[in-house]
Amino acid sequence: MRIRSFALTVASIVTTASAFAQSTGIPKPLRKPLDKVSAADYEAHVRYLADDKLQGRLPGTAGYQMAVEYVVEQYKKRGVLPAGENGTYLQTVRLRRAYTELGATLRLQAPQGPEQALTYGSDFTFYPNPAEASTTVAAPVVFVGFGISAPELGYDDYAGLDATGKIVVVAQERPKQFPDAVRLYNTDLLTIMQTAAKHGAVGVLLAATKATTQLVDLPKGAVSVLGPDGKVAVSRTYGGAQLRVLGSVSAATLHRLFHGSASDTARALAALRTGRPASVALQPRVLATQGSRYKDVESYNVVGKIQGGDPKLRDEYVVHTAHLDHIGVGAPIEGDSIYNGAHDNATGVASLLEIAGVYSRLKQKPRRSVLITMVTGEEMGLLGSAYFARNPTVPKSQIVANINTDMPTIIAPLLSVVALGAENSSLAAPVAEAAQAFNLTVEADPEPAQNRFIRSDQYSFVTQGIPALHIKYGNKTADGQNNLSQQVQQWRARYYHKPQDGMNGQFDFEAGRKYAQLNFLIGYQIADNVTRPTWNAGNFFGERFAK
Incomplete structure (x- = not known):
């Protein structure tokens, strides 16, 4: 996998994977923009999106519209261009x-x-x-x-x-x-x-x-x-x-x-x-x-663009997605009826906003363009992402990959990752390189019975023949017990799809910062590589959908 260098000499325009994985890990032109990713800013995004005033961000409600307006404001601050319908940041999704x-x-x-x-x-x-x-x-x-x-x-x-x-x-x-x-x-x-x-x-x-x-x-x-x-x-x-x-x-x-x-x-x-x-x-x-x-109600996907730097490849796109919705107000549990969705998926939205911030600080953008896309209706059945993947606001044939971010569950230090779906395509290579740059190990899914690969928005892109992945936590823990999946299961029993998933829960925002940096680096590599991602030979999903 090749990474763009920003030195002025022609010989240094492209660095190799071996140079990428040196002790410093991250190419020099990316270090300062990545270092400025802020755990405090990440937390601020989550706090706003999980506030009671947004009433659980149910699509079609005033609370969801507040989340949409917040994302649009953050896009504008970061110089993210509108890439929705009719020159706006929005794609209308009519829900029945x-x-x-x-x-x-x-x-x-x-x-x-x-x-x-x-x-x-x-x-x-x-x-x-x-x-x-x-x-x-x-x-x-x-x-x-x-x-x-x-x-x-x-x-x-x-x-x-x-x-x-x-x-x-x-x-x-x-x-x-x-x-x-x-x-x-x-x-x-x-x-x-x-x-x-x-x-x-x-x-x-x-x-x-x-x-x-x-x-x-x-x-x-x-x-x-x-x-x-x-x-x-x-x-x-x-x-x-x-x-x-x-x-x-x-x-x-x-x-x-x-x-x-x-x-x-x-x-x-x-x-x-x-x-x-x-x-x-x-x-x-x-x-x-x-x-x-x-x-029937109207809701919105929110789509922004970072323009690529290559005159030919800028018309191809790497799509980052995170779902903006949650499940609104429901049955009270322990006296609380607002399902705030702090982890699910305010943290994913925060990750993409911080990724957009990194791109805003780059002196030179990657070859391909990047779409930062917040989708609606995930909790209703991956609906916003399915609609976007079938009816994108850019030519579908020009979308080369999707990187989805859904509930990273930042409750502990990020020491290892699971790249759901990366094993199906050449996307495994940028995942491995980015993980190495952050001293992370890449592990097999510790919870295959959870069917996580088809339960989040990356699957909408897979079914349209587009290679896609979703980064989740691995099992590695700082104490060497390497049992994080057990901790996540305990967390899930207490917080998942409950009003308790608010700001009074368990968070490691430094891990959220690292998670955003990692996802940026994966997407950047894909966007900057002259070679388009491909399905692995004989892969079931590639054979089923890409042909």
Whole structure:
């Protein structure tokens, strides 16, 4: 990886990675701009964004608008150029919260025998339909195992099965035969819906396989993004007009659906658990009815630009993202009802503002341009980032990489890092070099079961074929116990998505300063390297999305 030097001689225009990793670690032209990153300024950003007056920064509220205005003011102070819509810093994101109306019904119509009416809440639930206020669907049913169609991996639940015009039933279990990243992608709800729609289905029912499993209900609704045409543009719970029903059913309902078929739940689930598809046409038809109501609000992504220094490469972009939203005001816990989101994600926003400050102090900018992008609706399902990644305010083909920052959890000194997603592409190299410059070790994810790679905004860029990563804390601790993930889990139990995530919690703002410096250096290297980042040969995500 190459780093721009600011010496006047032609021979010193570019330094090599070996020079970059000398004892001083950081190239001389970057040292003073990086040194001026301030833990006090970092804390001040967090304090403002996590103040009660912002009421938890829920999109569509006055508190979120205050956060937007604060970010715009900070961009202007740092000389960050507007890169939103119509010469502004803003990209409008129209959010629709959809609710399922009372009175939804699901009936099983067997070839013989009486119709069975199921009970909402215990036998089934429906997710609201953000595009159709009143829905009635009568259709045959097929069981499609995990709902995975990946012939290139030697596995296809849809092989030999006609799902056209039918409702598919998907077992809510995790396949064990795939690597983590492949499993996460294929069992993500959006992928399940897209796969069902590709095979002609008109609905999806997610089936519990254990009697103790609670059905997923959405009393607070499901949120989608509307495009300028008023149609659903982005959603985590809507697979398009073809898929008219999305819901969940209990294990008992799954047994009912299998009655009279060529298999039964015991045999089908046993086959799935050994890695063999167990798809089968089921005997009952189902009649589903549902009503949905809507509440629409406008929110904003906030997009600023640092203009690159190379006449040719300045039209390519490295995108830093952090989500600006949190979850607003909710149920009181210990007498507090404002979910301030200090760690989640005021610290991420503070990191990007300090990164912007470093760029403002550079005498010469990197070759490529850099977008500093605060996105909305992350807590609603990565909605703001998904909308931006699909509809960026710069040409999508010119975005070369995304570096996301979400809840770094700065509760201890930063001694090691996990680079979620970097292993998929050439982005692993700038991560390693930047980490070495700050005497940090790079570790494997200590919590793979948390599915963190697909749970934050970097995944929105991955699904658009753009290499992306997200820097999290590693496990290393100053006392040598190297058990930070255990401390983070304890912190999470106490603070995560609770009103307690405010300024009275645990912080290490010097670690926040270092975290911002590290993310700057990673992004700077990518922006200044003449070679565009690439997916690793044969990488699952590169093969799936970049082509």
